[in-house]
Amino acid sequence: MSRPLPSLLPLAAALCGLVTIPYTLRAEETPLRKAIDAEVRAAWQQAKVTPAKPSDDAQFLRRVSLDLVGVIPTYEATVAFLDSKDPAKREKLIDSLLADPRFAQHQADVWDLILFGRNPPGYDTHRRDGFQAWLRRQFEKNTPYDVWVRELLKAEGNSIDGSALFFAQYSRSPEDASEAIVQTFLGVQLQCARCHDHPYEKWKQRDFYGMAAFLSRLEVVTAGRKGNETIYAIGEKSTGDIQFTGPAKDAKAGQKGEPVKPKFLLGEELQEPPLPAGFKEVKFEANKMPPRPPFSRKDRLADWMTRADNPFFARAIANRVWAQYLGRGLVHPVNNLSPKNRPSHPALLDRLTADLVAHQFDLKWYIRELVNSETYQLSSAGSGEALPQWFQHARMRPLQAEELAESWQVASGYLDVEKQAGKKTDTSRFRPLGRDYVVMFFGTPNNGTGDFQGGLHEHLYLNNGPLGQMIGSGKGSLAEHLGDRKVPVEARIERLFLTALNRRPTAADREKFTTFLASEKSSAVDAVWVLLTCSEFRFNH
Amino acid sequence: MGLPGAVAASVETGRGLSGGAADRSCIFVLLCGGPSHIDTWDLKPSAPDEIRGPYKPIASKVPGMRISELHPRLSGLAQHFTLIRSMTHVGNISNHFDAMHHLLSGQATAPADSPYLGSILSRVRAAERKVANYVWLIRCVGDPVFCAANIGNGGYLGTQHSPLFVGAADNHPAMPDFRAPDALQPVAEPDRLDRRRRLLAALASRDREVARDPAARDWDEVHGRAVELASGSGARQVFEMHREPRAVRERYGMHPLGQNLLLARRLVEAGVGFVTVNGWTGTPPGHPAGGGPPASSWDMHGSEMGMGNAFGAGPYGLGWCSPCLDQGLSALLTDLRDRGLLERTLVVVMGEFGRTPKINQPQGNPGRQHWPSCWSAVLAGGGIRGGAVYGETDKTGSYVKDRPVRVQDLGATIFHALEIPGELRLGKDGFTRPVSTGQPLLELF
Numbered sequence: 012m013s014r015p016l017p018s019l020l021p022l023a024a025a026l027c028g029l030v031t032i033p034y035t036l037r038a039e040e041t042p043l044r045k046a047i048d049a050e051v052r053a054a055w056q057q058a059k060v061t062p063a064k065p066s067d068d069a070q071f072l073r074r075v076s077l078d079l080v081g082v083i084p085t086y087e088a089t090v091a092f093l094d095s096k097d098p099a100k101r102e103k104l105i106d107s108l109l110a111d112p113r114f115a116q117h118q119a120d121v122w123d124l125i126l127f128g129r130n131p132p133g134y135d136t137h138r139r140d141g142f143q144a145w146l147r148r149q150f151e152k153n154t155p156y157d158v159w160v161r162e163l164l165k166a167e168g169n170s171i172d173g174s175a176l177f178f179a180q181y182s183r184s185p186e187d188a189s190e191a192i193v194q195t196f197l198g199v200q201l202q203c204a205r206c207h208d209h210p211y212e213k214w215k216q217r218d219f220y221g222m223a224a225f226l227s228r229l230e231v232v233t234a235g236r237k238g239n240e241t242i243y244a245i246g247e248k249s250t251g252d253i254q255f256t257g258p259a260k261d262a263k264a265g266q267k268g269e270p271v272k273p274k275f276l277l278g279e280e281l282q283e284p285p286l287p288a289g290f291k292e293v294k295f296e297a298n299k300m301p302p303r304p305p306f307s308r309k310d311r312l313a314d315w316m317t318r319a320d321n322p323f324f325a326r327a328i329a330n331r332v333w334a335q336y337l338g339r340g341l342v343h344p345v346n347n348l349s350p351k352n353r354p355s356h357p358a359l360l361d362r363l364t365a366d367l368v369a370h371q372f373d374l375k376w377y378i379r380e381l382v383n384s385e386t387y388q389l390s391s392a393g394s395g396e397a398l399p400q401w402f403q404h405a406r407m408r409p410l411q412a413e414e415l416a417e418s419w420q421v422a423s424g425y426l427d428v429e430k431q432a433g434k435k436t437d438t439s440r441f442r443p444l445g446r447d448y449v450v451m452f453f454g455t456p457n458n459g460t461g462d463f464q465g466g467l468h469e470h471l472y473l474n475n476g477p478l479g480q481m482i483g484s485g486k487g488s489l490a491e492h493l494g495d496r497k498v499p500v501e502a503r504i505e506r507l508f509l510t511a512l513n514r515r516p517t518a519a520d521r522e523k524f525t526t527f528l529a530s531e532k533s534s535a536v537d538a539v540w541v542l543l544t545c546s547e548f549r550f551n552h
Numbered sequence: 553m554g555l556p557g558a559v560a561a562s563v564e565t566g567r568g569l570s571g572g573a574a575d576r577s578c579i580f581v582l583l584c585g586g587p588s589h590i591d592t593w594d595l596k597p598s599a600p601d602e603i604r605g606p607y608k609p610i611a612s613k614v615p616g617m618r619i620s621e622l623h624p625r626l627s628g629l630a631q632h633f634t635l636i637r638s639m640t641h642v643g644n645i646s647n648h649f650d651a652m653h654h655l656l657s658g659q660a661t662a663p664a665d666s667p668y669l670g671s672i673l674s675r676v677r678a679a680e681r682k683v684a685n686y687v688w689l690i691r692c693v694g695d696p697v698f699c700a701a702n703i704g705n706g707g708y709l710g711t712q713h714s715p716l717f718v719g720a721a722d723n724h725p726a727m728p729d730f731r732a733p734d735a736l737q738p739v740a741e742p743d744r745l746d747r748r749r750r751l752l753a754a755l756a757s758r759d760r761e762v763a764r765d766p767a768a769r770d771w772d773e774v775h776g777r778a779v780e781l782a783s784g785s786g787a788r789q790v791f792e793m794h795r796e797p798r799a800v801r802e803r804y805g806m807h808p809l810g811q812n813l814l815l816a817r818r819l820v821e822a823g824v825g826f827v828t829v830n831g832w833t834g835t836p837p838g839h840p841a842g843g844g845p846p847a848s849s850w851d852m853h854g855s856e857m858g859m860g861n862a863f864g865a866g867p868y869g870l871g872w873c874s875p876c877l878d879q880g881l882s883a884l885l886t887d888l889r890d891r892g893l894l895e896r897t898l899v900v901v902m903g904e905f906g907r908t909p910k911i912n913q914p915q916g917n918p919g920r921q922h923w924p925s926c927w928s929a930v931l932a933g934g935g936i937r938g939g940a941v942y943g944e945t946d947k948t949g950s951y952v953k954d955r956p957v958r959v960q961d962l963g964a965t966i967f968h969a970l971e972i973p974g975e976l977r978l979g980k981d982g983f984t985r986p987v988s989t990g991q992p993l994l995e996l997f
Contacts (some may be wrong), residue, residue, distance in 0.1 A: 397765060409767070474779060541748060545775070550764070550767070
């Protein structure tokens with residue numbers, strides 16, 4: 012198919028409703044955080060929606076700590092923040108959290124879950140320390156998003172030091188790999204067009220297989236061993252085509268079809284150089300890194316996908332990261348940016364996309380703007396919707412498994428007990444709880460369609476599992492502080508709430524807990540347990 | 553005749569689907585390892601020596617249905633079950649892992665994240681949360697090759713639909729000190745748990761902003777009930793095997809399979825929707841433990857895998873395992889029938905595939921290898937008419953000759969018995985993947 016190469020941009024604009032915005036930020040433009048608030052406020056007026064009031068300092072402190080570093084603040088940090096009279100304290104808190112090394116770990120956790128989920132199949136993907144370390148390094152260095160995605164898609168290097176393991180999940184199926192990366196990085200649901208032309212979107216089967224063809228030459232190769240771990244790498248051959256020659260209805264009996272060639276979505280077919288005469292396909296040798304092919308289809312795909320002017324890439328990430336902090340994408344769900352699925356705030360999405368591109372896909376800059384907005388800092392009290400459509404109040408989300416385990420460590424005082432005891436026998440992130448149970452019960456807190464549905468299993472675990480032992484009354488633990496009758500009960504209860512829930516107790520809280528602690532038979536461990544397992548702890552709100 | 557007290561604490565959350573039989577249950581006896589069909593249900597007395605095996609068929613209560621001579625009790629109950637002889641895998645699935653994955657998903661070429669039958673039932677009945685809607689008796693331990701991928705999780709339905717595992721090779725109901733799952737053991741005296749519960753309830757007051765969110769409210773409610781559940785004795789009672797009369801226990805047989813079948817009956821009486829029973833028969837009395845993989849008696853390879861004679865009386869021999877199954881299953885069927893539970897309890901008994909018609913090493917320790925092309929399954933209860941044979945294999949028991957039943961057709965049949973619509977879409981997009989892609993065998997009902 013040869014015709015002059017049209018510019019991608021107007022084509023994309025026509026189909027996706029993208030307004031062409033020059034990609035340079037004018038100096039007099041309002042800062043992004045203010046633009047966000049203005050757009051959201053305008054939409055409230057139009058939709059006749061009453062917003063919640065701003066969050067108080069305690070709500071904000073806990074929420075932004077969990078969102079940025081994946082763990083609640085300590086008792087000392089809580090008191091310092093709540094008592095500070097600095098009018099700019101919220102902005103300074105955000106800056107310090109973004110500079111915290113735990114930010115990189117938390118981002119790595121979030122993206123690991125997006126890229127692999129909790130139960131990836133095959134090729135040792137359930138043990139991916141190397142990949143997770145690579146991911147964490149990208150966020151430590153604040154590598155621009157387009158740069159590390161390109162590296163991920165090029166999959167050079169091996170599974171121990173680099174990102175090669177990502178494609179290993181889809182080892183025998185370029186179609187599955189293509190489906191996943193198109194959804195994740197372009198926000199396009201192409202998979203309906205796998206078996207037939209899409210019934211109501213414009214995607215045809217040729218579009219689906221045209222994209223999958225870029226990955227049809229990949230092979231997972233064993234590149235060696237390190238200790239008792241196998242090292243994998245992604246090899247690419249120079250021959251091989253996708254197993255699809257066109258829709259069945261167009262096939263003619265007796266005619267051998269032509270396999271679909273790689274074709275960029277909404278764009279041109281890939282121009283490939285012909286193979287040299289007498290070319291012999293390489294055979295990948297075991298326990299050796301595979302050689303690079305003279306021409307790589309997947310590299311062309313990686314380059315095209317991560318360009319700033321790719322019609323989908325920047326918009327998809329701007330929308331996705333918005334959803335991570337505000338609960339719901341401007342296009343919802345975040346992996347369905349189809350023309351028929353209109354954004355709730357079209358001009359805002361355009362602005363977010365343009366600014367992110369102008370800042371070279373610097374996610375840390377973008378996140379800083381998002382969490383500094385008044386919209387993000389609203390209280391979560393309101394309609395009871397977990398993900399409010401007009402962002403008229405903050406969203407609620409359950410804590411992830413890693414966040415729960417680490418927050419319990421802080422709240423129970425386990426880390427202090429550990430420090431006082433001197434040596435650390437267990438180095439797992441989830442200590443002293445077992446990783447498998449915590450991930451099993453709290454790792455995927457939804458019913459498959461995104462709604463939170465806690466099961467009875469997890470409650471039984473909280474009741475009877477090692478959580479009670481973790482809380483314990485070791486030296487330095489919260490339970491010990493709470494049970495120390497030499498300290499007035501008022502002060503003890505205040506410390507309990509500031510440590511466990513990062514806020515001061517209400518009058519009702521004080522009364523109930525005073526009564527509870529007054530009884531000789533009451534256990535301080537139980538009071539701590541109740542706060543660590545109640546809904547206020549379980550959710551980020 | 554139910555069990556006393558709140559063995560199954562109902563937790564209403566109103567978030568489940570409507571539909572799905574509120575009272576139909578399934579006991580799925582998974583004969584892990586894959587029993588030889590030729591030596592149990594589909595005997596070929598006129599086949600040549602190296603195929604026939606040592607057992608003779610005996611007549612049953614149903615004219616024309618002849619089964620292994622090692623199943624005398626079951627032959628007398630043949631009017632209660634239907635024997636499918638034409639089970640067949642789509643594609644060449646010759647390892648346990650994949651065969652179990654497709655069988656338990658009720659689909660051929662099941663994707664990696666497909667939930668198993670029990671998880672689907674648990675999802676469909678989410679409106680009424682019991683202790684566990686899905687229980688798995690005897691966890692596959694040791695060699696992971698025997699554990700299909702999603703046994704311990706709910707596939708794309710999430711971990712809250714994973715089964716409650718009860719028992720292991722070293723803690724099973726035939727042992728005198730059998731312990732119920734740890735999750736149901738109380739950590740403290742009831743008094744203390746009650747104080748906890750009251751403090752929790754005080755926190756979850758309507759005044760708090762967080763508590764107004766429906767997800768948070770649900771959480772608080774289930775949390776409170778869980779404390780009640782853990783402090784009450786109801787949930788644990790179902791696992792206290794000493795509550796059954798000794799005579800009943802002995803009728804099932806004092807081996808892991810027999811006692812697990814009895815426990816399965818107790819769980820179904822308590823309202824559990826889906827119980828998978830690992831068909832492990834344990835070690836014969838006086839015998840040292842077998843040399844093959846644990847908790848997987850039916851994978852009778854013979855001396856190839858150090859298991860001894862497949863036709864002998866050792867832990868991996870039909871001479872021990874078949875009588876255990878005969879005893880336990882016949883006790884279960886009569887027990888369910890006598891208690892009026894058979895109509896609403898579907899019983900499925902099968903392995904993940906059959907075994908090779910040709911016997912390996914007829915001298916020495918004979919055995920058979922994996923054979924996915926055809927094998928047998930037994931269905932009873934849940935509306936199944938019983939007293940019938942469905943499908944046929946050829947004269948050497950190698951391939952299906954008549955009316956093949958693929959794993960997805962069996963899955964569809966099970967869903968039909970449980971009144972779960974096969975077109976139900978429970979996946980993320982609520983559109984692409986129906987729970988069943990097969991044709992139910994309606995003539996069995």
